[in-house]
Amino acid sequence: MLLDTNSAASIAEMAALIRTEDSSLDTMSLTPVGAFQNRTVTLHTLMREVTESLAEAFRRRPAQAFPMLYFACGKARVGSTALSNLFGMTGMPSYYQPLKAMLRDAMVGQPLTPWIIPQAADQPNLFSKETIGPYVIAESLFNPLKLLIDAGYPPHRLHLIALDREPASALASWLDKLISRASENTLLAHYIIAALSAARVSSYARQQGVPVTHYVYEVSKEPIASVRVLFDRLGLSASFAEDAVTSWQQPGQEHGSNARVIFPSEAAIYKVPNLHTSDSAYRFQPRATGAVTSAQLELLERCGVNDVYRASVAACIGDLGLNAAASSRLFGERAGVAA
Incomplete structure (x- = not known):
C-alpha cells in the first residue's frame, strides 16, 4: 500500500497490516525520501543486503565464540541511549544501533560495513541497542533481531531487552526532538508504525527461543532498584554497581571514564542537535505531553499503540517481579490496567 501520512485512515490501514504481520509489508515499494533514502526498494531487499553483510563476518565463527x-x-525515544551509557559504565562494550546504521547505508546504496563483534574469549558479554524509526518507513518496520539471527548469530547467545515508553510521552519526544528532520504528520505515522513493529520484534524473539525481558522506561523513576533487578534477571548480578547508575562522567571530570559506548559512522543528516540529554546519572526524564493533540491521542488508541504499551507494562511487572506497591508508584493507573 502507499502510505498517506496526512490520512488517519491510511495510517490505520498500515497499522492493521503490521498487527496482523501481513507479508505485503516486506514487498511493498519504498520510494526515495530526501537524503535519507535515494533508492526505490523493498524492505525485503534491504534486510537481505544487511543480512548478507553481517553473515560475512559471522559465518566462520563457531557458536561458542559468539559473546552473550x-x-x-x-521504538525510538524510549531511553535506550541512557541504557547504553549505563551498560557501558559497567565496563561492558556497549554498541549504539550498529544494525540500523547498516540499514541506513543500504537505503542510500552505500557499501555496507559489517558489525564486527569481539570473540567471546575476549569479551564474554556485550550490550547493543537498536531503535525502530523514525525518519523513513524502512527503519520504522525493520526487525534488527531477525537480521542477527538470519546472519547466523546463535539464538541461545541472545537475550532481548524489550523497551517501551508511555505512548504520549514518547510521541511528544519525537515531535519535539525530530521535527527538524520530518513533518509532524510523517513523525506521527512513523511513530505508530515503529511502536507496533517493536512489538513484532518481541514476538519474533519468542518464536526463535530467545529469552525476553521487558523493561519499560517508567521503571527508571526508581533507577537503582530497577537496574539491580534487571541485571539479576539477565544473570549479570556480578556486573551491577550502584556507581554505574548514579555517577556518570560530566564535562571536565574524569570519573566514569570506563564508559564504553561504541558509535557507528553515520551521515550528517542523522546528527540532530540536542537529540540526547546530557546527564550525570541514569534517571527518569519526564516529558510534557501538552503539545500532543487529542486527535493524535485518539489515533494512538485506534491503531493499537496503547494496547502495545499496556501489554509491555504487564510483561515488565511480571519480568521484574514488581509488587503492587512498586507497580503503582512506577506506572500509576496503568499498573491496574495491566494487572
Whole structure:
C-alpha cells in the first residue's frame, strides 16, 4: 500500500497490516525520501543486503565464540541511549544501533560495513541497542533481531531487552526532538508504525527461543532498584554497581571514564542537535505531553499503540517481579490496567 501520512485512515490501514504481520509489508515499494533514502526498494531487499553483510563476518565463527549479547530494542525515544551509557559504565562494550546504521547505508546504496563483534574469549558479554524509526518507513518496520539471527548469530547467545515508553510521552519526544528532520504528520505515522513493529520484534524473539525481558522506561523513576533487578534477571548480578547508575562522567571530570559506548559512522543528516540529554546519572526524564493533540491521542488508541504499551507494562511487572506497591508508584493507573 502507499502510505498517506496526512490520512488517519491510511495510517490505520498500515497499522492493521503490521498487527496482523501481513507479508505485503516486506514487498511493498519504498520510494526515495530526501537524503535519507535515494533508492526505490523493498524492505525485503534491504534486510537481505544487511543480512548478507553481517553473515560475512559471522559465518566462520563457531557458536561458542559468539559473546552473550544483551540486545535492547524498542521504538525510538524510549531511553535506550541512557541504557547504553549505563551498560557501558559497567565496563561492558556497549554498541549504539550498529544494525540500523547498516540499514541506513543500504537505503542510500552505500557499501555496507559489517558489525564486527569481539570473540567471546575476549569479551564474554556485550550490550547493543537498536531503535525502530523514525525518519523513513524502512527503519520504522525493520526487525534488527531477525537480521542477527538470519546472519547466523546463535539464538541461545541472545537475550532481548524489550523497551517501551508511555505512548504520549514518547510521541511528544519525537515531535519535539525530530521535527527538524520530518513533518509532524510523517513523525506521527512513523511513530505508530515503529511502536507496533517493536512489538513484532518481541514476538519474533519468542518464536526463535530467545529469552525476553521487558523493561519499560517508567521503571527508571526508581533507577537503582530497577537496574539491580534487571541485571539479576539477565544473570549479570556480578556486573551491577550502584556507581554505574548514579555517577556518570560530566564535562571536565574524569570519573566514569570506563564508559564504553561504541558509535557507528553515520551521515550528517542523522546528527540532530540536542537529540540526547546530557546527564550525570541514569534517571527518569519526564516529558510534557501538552503539545500532543487529542486527535493524535485518539489515533494512538485506534491503531493499537496503547494496547502495545499496556501489554509491555504487564510483561515488565511480571519480568521484574514488581509488587503492587512498586507497580503503582512506577506506572500509576496503568499498573491496574495491566494487572
